[in-house]
Amino acid sequence: MGVLSAVLRSLRRTTTISGLAVGALALSGCAGSSLDQSGSQGSGDEVKLGLLVPLSGVYAPLGEDMRDGFQLYLDQHGGRLGGKTVRVVTVDEGETPQTGVPAAQKLVTQDRVTAVVGVVNSATALGLRDFFHESKVPLLVANAGADAITGERSSPYVWRTSFANGKVGAALGPAVAEEVDGGVYLITADYAAGREMVGGFRKAFEAAGGKIAGEKYTPFGKTQDYQPYLSAIRNSGAKAVFSFYAGAEAVNFVKQYKQFGLADRIPLYGTGFLTEGGVLNAQGASAVGVKTSLHYSTELDTPINKAFVEAYRTKHGKAPTVYSVQAYDAAAALDKAIAKADGTGGEDIAEALGGIGTIDSPRGPWSFDADHDARQKYYLREVRSDGGSFVNAVLGELD
Numbered sequence: 010m011g012v013l014s015a016v017l018r019s020l021r022r023t024t025t026i027s028g029l030a031v032g033a034l035a036l037s038g039c040a041g042s043s044l045d046q047s048g049s050q051g052s053g054d055e056v057k058l059g060l061l062v063p064l065s066g067v068y069a070p071l072g073e074d075m076r077d078g079f080q081l082y083l084d085q086h087g088g089r090l091g092g093k094t095v096r097v098v099t100v101d102e103g104e105t106p107q108t109g110v111p112a113a114q115k116l117v118t119q120d121r122v123t124a125v126v127g128v129v130n131s132a133t134a135l136g137l138r139d140f141f142h143e144s145k146v147p148l149l150v151a152n153a154g155a156d157a158i159t160g161e162r163s164s165p166y167v168w169r170t171s172f173a174n175g176k177v178g179a180a181l182g183p184a185v186a187e188e189v190d191g192g193v194y195l196i197t198a199d200y201a202a203g204r205e206m207v208g209g210f211r212k213a214f215e216a217a218g219g220k221i222a223g224e225k226y227t228p229f230g231k232t233q234d235y236q237p238y239l240s241a242i243r244n245s246g247a248k249a250v251f252s253f254y255a256g257a258e259a260v261n262f263v264k265q266y267k268q269f270g271l272a273d274r275i276p277l278y279g280t281g282f283l284t285e286g287g288v289l290n291a292q293g294a295s296a297v298g299v300k301t302s303l304h305y306s307t308e309l310d311t312p313i314n315k316a317f318v319e320a321y322r323t324k325h326g327k328a329p330t331v332y333s334v335q336a337y338d339a340a341a342a343l344d345k346a347i348a349k350a351d352g353t354g355g356e357d358i359a360e361a362l363g364g365i366g367t368i369d370s371p372r373g374p375w376s377f378d379a380d381h382d383a384r385q386k387y388y389l390r391e392v393r394s395d396g397g398s399f400v401n402a403v404l405g406e407l408d
């Protein structure tokens with residue numbers, strides 16, 4: 010099925026199709042064969058941006074952090090990016106592509122935004138790649154790690170300020186192979202992100218001499234009771250576990266891992282989403298000792314990160330997370346690109362994104378690579394208790 014018919018079907022399902030949406034479709038040539046929306050923009054001195062983040066479902070807290078990070082950058086820059094006043098239209102990505110894809114389509118065809126920032130879920134990002142490619146509207150993915158969208162399905166219009174799933178998993182492989190004497194059990198949420206993070210970890214871990222003791226893929230968004238899986242881990246003889254969970258699933262998994270008595274016997278490793286932000290507050294003491302790989306920690310001891318953490322706390326009353334930073338940096342990337350672009354259309358901005366160079370971020374300096382993915386450092390982190398609260402202490406950089 011073509012992208013055009015998917016858009017039209019989704020618009021037909023929308024109860025209130027405004028005259029603007031119908032007009033936008035006709036003007037953009039949707040009645041013919043082209044989805045090109047690259048001329049859409051705010052007028053004159055204004056640029057209209059879409060923010061597509063989950064505000065419902067298991068990943069809602071991640072979406073709120075992204076919204077807060079994006080807003081902080083705007084506030085710090087007088088509500089302007091690249092010299093233009095920014096108008097933001099925020100929509101709910103929800104939990105899956107069934108909600109995220111139509112929400113993105115609405116931003117482009119109905120709200121006629123110049124660019125979209127956001128997307129948490131890898132499956133949603135994969136479902137959106139062709140739509141943005143054909144619409145010629147830049148999508149700045151500020152979380153979803155689906156490997157293909159900055160790999161074999163890269164597009165001039167898709168840029169990522171976060172990470173590729175396989176790379177975050179791979180970063181931890183050699184360190185675990187060195188630390189663990191025996192087999193490692195793999196367990197993850199069963200969808201693109203989990204499979205790719207585990208796949209990246211497995212490849213790097215086995216290349217460094219590690220052995221796999223077993224693996225399990227738990228239904229995404231539906232698993233609350235991990236006891237049967239924890240029994241399988243206990244009976245496997247594994248000497249450590251590697252996992253990917255995020256949001257509400259990460260809270261349940263880590264708490265039950267401790268309650269089941271595994272935390273003291275079988276060290277738990279994972280990608281950093283397992284113990285990030287609000288998730289870590291909810292896990293509390295259950296998470297102490299969990300080691301993860303990630304491209305950010307609030308504990309990074311740099312002037313730029315300290316200033317960012319303080320500004321974020323002052324504005325939002327809580328610590329930032331990797332999700333906040335990824336969206337903050339998407340705003341920074343757009344700031345540079347809009348300033349450099351020859352015009353304010355989607356194609357102008359997409360082209361300018363290729364020339365923005367290095368972003369000095371709270372995570373450390375990073376830049377877009379040739380496939381539009383973030384080239385950045387990964388850190389080894391360990392959850393520690395810090396005067397009554399819990400933090401991801403930085404143990405060092407990963408190769």
Ligand code: BEZ
Binds near residue numbers: 129132202282
């Ligand atoms: C993903 O689906 O790509 C993802 C979701 C939450 C955290 C990290 C990755």
